[in-house]
Amino acid sequence: MRGYVFDLDGTIYLGDRMIEGAAEAIRILRERGDRVVFLSNKPIATRQSYAEKxxxxxxxxxxxxxxxxxxIVARYLQKRMAPGERVYVIGEQPIHDELQSHGIALTGDSVxxxxxxxxWDRQFTYDKLxxxxxxxxxxxxIIASNPDATCPLDHGQIPDTGTFIAALEAATGRSIDLVVGKPSLIAAEAAVExxxxxxxxxxxxxxxxxTDIRMGNDAGMQSVLVLTGVATAEMAASSEYKPAHVIPSIKEIVRL
Structure with a gap:
């Protein structure tokens, strides 16, 4: 029995278009008794909406x-927050809802x-920065949900949380305290558990x-790069984060 941790955007689908062969590949893995989980850094939709999609x-x-x-942010804060501590969120409604559903005390006071x-906040402004x-x-x-600089769509890419992190770090001159999404081992542990x-x-x-390949390598998983999203084979060849496998798309995963 093997476990398969799948990214979503750029791996299973691009925007609202499923990548050819994705459904068949997942079906084959499940039918032969392997286990599958989907792990996304994208915080602007609910897990329920991903499941429905x-x-x-x-x-x-x-x-x-x-x-x-x-x-993953919500679970991390559940374990770390002391009584009386409060969290200010810069992000869209789904992450607010997830945190509140886990009993995280939110505050509207930014002081x-x-x-x-x-x-990720598509209404990010100078005031929020x-x-x-x-x-x-x-x-x-300062805890970031994910470090992705962009998010792939079927017509290109758009800025993601990593752009806000870069702006903040440029202003403060230091790194933020923690990123909990991929490539964090916090995310890897959640998936494997x-x-x-x-x-x-x-x-x-x-x-x-x-994110995906670095986390897989750091955690001791077999990392697999698909060429349907952001990275290319040329990028993989020159990257410090070398995938164990490079395949054209998800439909080839059943042959590994």
Missing amino acids: LTKMGIPTSVEDVLNSSL NPDYVVLS NIVYQAAVSGSK HLGLQYADCFMIGDRLE
Whole structure:
């Protein structure tokens, strides 16, 4: 039995278009007894919406089989926050909802919160950048949902959370405190615990070298780069994050 941790955007689909062969590949893996989980860094949609999207594409999926950076942030804060501590969130409604569903105490007061969660926000402004900057220099812990600079769509790419992180780090002159999404080992642990297997028995399949492949390598999984999203074979050849396997698309995963 093997475990398969699949990225979504650029690996299973591009925007609303499923990548050819994705549904068939997942079906074959499941029928032969392997275990599958979906792990996305994208925090602007709910896990339920991802499950529904995959199911409509012909990949029957329950919400429990979807992990995203919002969930991983919520679980991390559950374990770390002390009584009375509060979290200020820069991000869209799905991450607010996920945090609240896990009992995380949120605050609308941006002055000296204990934590700031910095996430993808398509209404990001200078004022929001200043809020997180002032919190950072005042001692708040800054936790990012994911480090992706862009998100792939079927017509190109758009800026993601990593662009906000870069702006904040340029202003403060130091790194933020933590990123919990891929390539963090926090995300790897969440995926492998869900599968109930050892790292060495799992494949990490994705389209990004600096997140998917790096996490797979760091965690001791077999990393698999698909060429349907951001990274190219040329990028893989010159990257410090070398995939164990490079395949044209997800439909080749059943042959590994």
